Amino acid sequence: MSAGTSPVIEVDRLNLTYGDFQAVKDLSFRVEQGELYALLGTNGAGKTSTLEIVEGHRDASSGTVRVFGRSPGDRRAVRPRMGIMLQESGFSPDLTVAESVRLIGRLTGRSDSVERVLGIVDLNGKAGNRVSQLSGGEKRRLDFATTVYGRPELIFLDEPTTGLDIQSRDALWAAVEQLRADGSTIVLTTHYLEEAQQHADRIGLMHRGTFRAQGTVAELTRTLPAAIQFALPPDAPAPPAGAAALSDQSYLVETFDLQTDLKHLLDWAAAHRVELLGLSAAPTRLDDVFRAIETDPVSS
Numbered sequence: 001m002s003a004g005t006s007p008v009i010e011v012d013r014l015n016l017t018y019g020d021f022q023a024v025k026d027l028s029f030r031v032e033q034g035e036l037y038a039l040l041g042t043n044g045a046g047k048t049s050t051l052e053i054v055e056g057h058r059d060a061s062s063g064t065v066r067v068f069g070r071s072p073g074d075r076r077a078v079r080p081r082m083g084i085m086l087q088e089s090g091f092s093p094d095l096t097v098a099e100s101v102r103l104i105g106r107l108t109g110r111s112d113s114v115e116r117v118l119g120i121v122d123l124n125g126k127a128g129n130r131v132s133q134l135s136g137g138e139k140r141r142l143d144f145a146t147t148v149y150g151r152p153e154l155i156f157l158d159e160p161t162t163g164l165d166i167q168s169r170d171a172l173w174a175a176v177e178q179l180r181a182d183g184s185t186i187v188l189t190t191h192y193l194e195e196a197q198q199h200a201d202r203i204g205l206m207h208r209g210t211f212r213a214q215g216t217v218a219e220l221t222r223t224l225p226a227a228i229q230f231a232l233p234p235d236a237p238a239p240p241a242g243a244a245a246l247s248d249q250s251y252l253v254e255t256f257d258l259q260t261d262l263k264h265l266l267d268w269a270a271a272h273r274v275e276l277l278g279l280s281a282a283p284t285r286l287d288d289v290f291r292a293i294e295t296d297p298v299s300s
Ligand SMILES: Nc1ncnc2c1ncn2[C@@H]1O[C@H](COP(=O)(O)OP(=O)(O)OP(=O)(O)O)[C@@H](O)[C@H]1O
Pocket: 018, 021, 023, 041, 042, 043, 044, 045, 046, 047, 048, 049, 050
């Protein structure tokens, strides 16, 4: 991303109300060209509602949304440049797999090889089968194939790996990384936080219609301490200061400097000739940030 490049998506003080329920409140974010931006959050946080507006499927109550510098309502300009993988697929059950891909090709105006996109998701063997005959995971893979048909510049992936086995997940993520290498911008929503942790450049964490945190994984996780856990044998001396007792002989050290505190602990154990049982040192994970936000009374 170079200085001065305009963002692919620009959302400024977006609000959405359903009747008198405010589902999205003053939400602002940008997604830059080539980024993988993950919009994460609790159930009912407003992610789908936000994406529906950005995708041009729903009008905002107030605020500004720009996609490629245009209103998402400007469908003729914006839609051919986007691939959208929704949570629920809308294929006609009577079409074959290959016909479904071709149909999407015609609707988007993009061109590609049906064989290529079915190859990405290992569905070439099912090209002649009707959609109604596919398993749930195979339908999801077909969803992905039609979404990336023609290598769109902007790709929305809403829970893309739900129902997929591990091989299919790996294949899907390899395809996403290839699309990014080719310059596509990706917006992801998922409840699989480890996937966001691994693949997202930046994350927006939503709860009850607003962002509770936004930034890179490193920026979000450094707000919470990492954890060192260990247990001591019955005859061991008292543990070093800073270790909180969890149960009889188990201890927890919470730290913002994992490396230094782990070294202190190992030095203490060596000096006292103590074996640290079940020792684990875990950096802060996105799950921890997520849980902290869900339980934060300020965010309720
Ligand atoms: N058409 C609608 N009419 C009224 N309320 C709605 C409508 N669609 C969504 N909502 C409400 O708006 C809130 C946000 O819903 P949304 O589907 O955007 O959340 P989400 O973050 O995508 O949730 P999830 O992770 O559960 O899919 C929820 O409280 C939901 O019940």
